[in-house]
Amino acid sequence: MRSITLCFILLNLLASGLPAQEEHTFDLSEIEKKAFQFNGYLEFRPVLFGLDRDSWLYKIKFYDFEKRETISEYNFNALLDASYEKGIIRAKIRTNTDITKSISGWSHETALYEALLSVKPSLSLHLDIGKKRMKWGKGYVWNPVAFIDRPKNPNDPDLALEGYAVFSIDYIISFQGKLKTITFTPVLLPVYDHVNSDFGEQKKINFGGKVYFLLYDTDIDFMFLSGGSMPARYGLDFSRNITSNFEIHGEFAYIPDYSKKVFQEDGTVGEEKYASTNYLLGIRFLTKTNTTFFFEYLKKGNGYTSNEMECFSSLIDQAYQSYLLTGNDSQLKFLSSATSQAYRTFAPMQDYIYLRINQKEPWNILYFIPSFTSIFNLTDKSFSLTPELLYSPITNLEFRMKITVLLGKGGSEFGEKQNDFRLEFRGRYYF
């Protein structure tokens, strides 16, 4: 009873905060610029998974674990940024550390997300060498033209991601008139044993580039990537405000010699070569009541068809039955190896819709944003629903609670995920 009372008092303190200062002041000495800066966040994220024991992802991942209805996972995360700036030179490092307590026990991983040396000889010219994200594309969830970036997690598109080691230049030119800006961004991306080894074929130096225009109040980019680690690709994107509260954006990518690895009925892996076209169209709309609608449609020409997914699914079923009969899990291990990564990635199929509705600060509750998100696979009619609450009652402290429910018939993408639902809490402290 005493602890409940204490909790109540604490919550009340959180809600009421400190009493207002009589006089607000602001002095320039408060914000003196420091050459060395260190920031980041610490995060605690417990997750409860409601398992779907008939799904093929469950069979691949948990076939040798005790059967359960739910499992819990405790994630501790630290994202650390350090930078040093002197004159025209700036060095920056970003690391990400994950410590997880899951059904498999404790595990931890630290990754160098960024390590970058930037030189700015002038306001128009920036040179970067090191690991960074290029951040190409205008889509909120998916970016078909992000040729030099790891894919975002559609369930958390704002998450920090690991970059690639590159040498890049930004050269900016400004104009008066309808054409306001042009920026050239050439990029070199080497792929060797210890540098960007997961990008594609090794011992290659890839060359890419982007040209950005701000023309007639429209952001327009043209981009390409070539060099051999992956098939050459070409793209364009755009973004424009039609009215002050209505934005449209789009991306288009063309890969003339795309090569897709496809599992055959006999369990072997074949390769299909064809010209792949991927594109995205999206809108963002803000109502007078401060409700924002995000809508995106993704057409992924290099995704899998229903038949290809069903074939992969039946291979898993066969491998699982074989494991139950013989105890031999080699086929299951093969199906969960890197070869099948493309089947298990975010949005592995061809047609998707993303819808997110968020309401900023309803009932005058400041820094409180409830939202609702759905990802719909148009090919197999399976989908996810995610209601979410985000609240930052205290400076630098943020809480998020969300539950994702996955729905779809057997054989469909969301119907065959390892979970039926995922309940997640996130507490994050910025410093």
Add this chain to the structure above:
Amino acid sequence: MKKIAIVFLMLFLLSPVFAIDNTQLLKQMDRNLNPESFESYRKLINIEPNGREKEFVLFTVKKGKDKIAALFISPASEKGRSTLRLDENMWLYIPNVGKPVRITSLQSVVGGVFNNADILRLDYAEEYDVVEVEDLGDEYLMHLKAKTNSVAYDQLRMWADKKKNLPNKIECLTETSMLIKTIYFKQIKDFGGGVVRPSVIETDSPLHQGYKSVMIFAGIKQREFKDEVFTLPFLPNLESLR
């Protein structure tokens, strides 16, 4: 009858002159508030009815009539975020998310009563026409009308100090004359370089009863910038201007 016609004719001929004078008055007020190109530091404070407060510090740079950018210096959760406005286009850059996304003038990147149009404000004379000026003795009351429908507030009623030609209070209204918010200008301060203006701006809104937002200026000084500063690729580098 002839006399009346002459008076009307004279009024008709003189009315554009008054309009020009009134526009000039507004333009002069814009210059009194800040140089056309400048840098400034501002603290934004959102105050809730229960007394809870949240503070944000921004470094702002502006050039000419239509270019303005702001960088969040604190708190840590917002540090590195930056916003850019080119005429009616607005973008927000969030370091983790990466690419700048388009935002609208009615949204608020900080929450509270100030919206993006208040934080990335261009000169009043750029966005509004003077419809009428009333003489109230020590003050005059200016009635302003938005030049386009993409401006955040359709109408402004501005009470200004006649001697200093600086605003004391502004009411922001919709097309139907509904009051959205009231902005109060307080504590005139000499920032140096000839900039003498209110250092505190407060706002409240009937749409957010009991809530208040305050903007405090700690430094405003004239500074020239190249156009390249006001581009999307430069947004992640705004800090280098400090």
